[in-house]
Amino acid sequence: MHSELRIRENYNINSIQNMKTLVLRLASLLAIFMMCGIQSPVQAQDNKIYTSNVDKSPIFNGEIGSEVDYIIDHYRRPADAPEKVMNVEIAFVVEKNGKLSNIEIKGHQHLTSKGVEERPVPPSVKKEVMRILTTMPTWTPATKNGKVVRYKIEFFVSVMDRETKAKEARDMAEAREKKIRESKASGKVYDITDTPPSFHGGDAALISWIKANIKYPAKAKEKGVTGRVLVTFIVEIDGSLTDIKVSRNTAPEFKAEFEAEAIRLVKAMPAWNPARNTGVVVRYRYPCPIVFK
Structure with a gap:
């Protein structure tokens, strides 16, 4: 009877020790996973970056395309920028909190006799566009199945200084007025x-x-x-x-x-x-x- 009790006590002690060892091993593994950046399948899905197939795409200022207007309005042409108008391709991720990350700024690709070529963006222009993107107000993030998700956006924009923009607007207005006058005169x-x-x-x-x-x-x-x-x-x-x-x-x-x-x-x-x-x-x-x- 006594020997039977001792066996049970030893078994319980060994079980507790084994359980403690298992818990310590699991804790160590979890720490290693976290240090190595290993994510669980749920975490990986939660951090997925979408480019389509969402219920609602991210939107800036409540209106589609208003991000382009914002960039153009806030652009200040650097003194050493070689051209008054620069074609720029922009890509970034709209995070769940509406802020931007993974910002990329590159030259616009265009077709030439030699094939597709990219016109590089001068560092000063890239810096100015980066300034605008990093200081712009937060977006309304994308949603999928009722949850906010990360979403990557890519678009093209022509940035120009205020003087060039104002002249372009004046030229367009003058051309429109001219056509109206011609229409009136012709009576067509x-x-x-x-x-x-x-x-x-x-x-x-x-x-x-x-x-x-x-x-x-x-x-x-x-x-x-x-x-x-x-x-x-x-x-x-x-x-x-x-x-x-x-x-x-x-x-x-x-x-x-x-x-x-x-x-x-x-x-x-x-x-x-x-x-x-x-x-x-x-x-x-x-x-x-x-x-x-």
């Missing part, structure tokens, strides 16, 4: 443009406005006469409507009443968004059906 009326004119709020808003403002001719309404009047008009460059004409009238009777109401309705419309062609506002003849039913 388009029926096909890059961007056609539109009623404020779009087609749905136009239909709603017509329904709310149309006055059905009383006699036609009493007799249940329906009709469709196609009215054409010119949307001027200021959005006003001119040269209002009836192009077609399908009403079997009361044609004059339907046409008069259709023209009155168009004259009462608010100004439209004018048409644009190659970025310039132009005159446009627009067909608008007015339905009576």
Whole structure:
């Protein structure tokens, strides 16, 4: 009996010692893993850098592309920069806290007769762009499955000094004004443009406005006469409507009443968004059906 108790006591002591040894070994291994930077599968997944396949991509200042505007607005051309405009490719990781890491700045690659070549970025320009990126406000990080994740972004930007930027804006404004003057002088009326004119709020808003403002001719309404009047008009460059004409009238009777109401309705419309062609506002003849039913 006594020998049996001693065996059990020795077994328990040995078990405790073995457990302590195992715990110490595990602690040592964990310390080694941490020193070597070895991560568990969960940690590795948690630190993954995404480039796609997320629920929401990171965004700066709440608007897509605003990071480019921010960089251009804050760029101060270094005195030794060889060119007024520099094409730069930027890459960085938006961390979970919205800050940037792993920032890369390199020259823009372009195709030449010798193949793809990269024009290097001068150190002073690279330093200036780095200054902007490291001091810019935090981003809204990417999310996946309801959790914030790390995300790598790459984009191209042309940086320039304030003077060059201001001159470029002036040149564009002058060119636009010149095209507008030429459009007015020529009196040309388009029926096909890059961007056609539109009623404020779009087609749905136009239909709603017509329904709310149309006055059905009383006699036609009493007799249940329906009709469709196609009215054409010119949307001027200021959005006003001119040269209002009836192009077609399908009403079997009361044609004059339907046409008069259709023209009155168009004259009462608010100004439209004018048409644009190659970025310039132009005159446009627009067909608008007015339905009576």
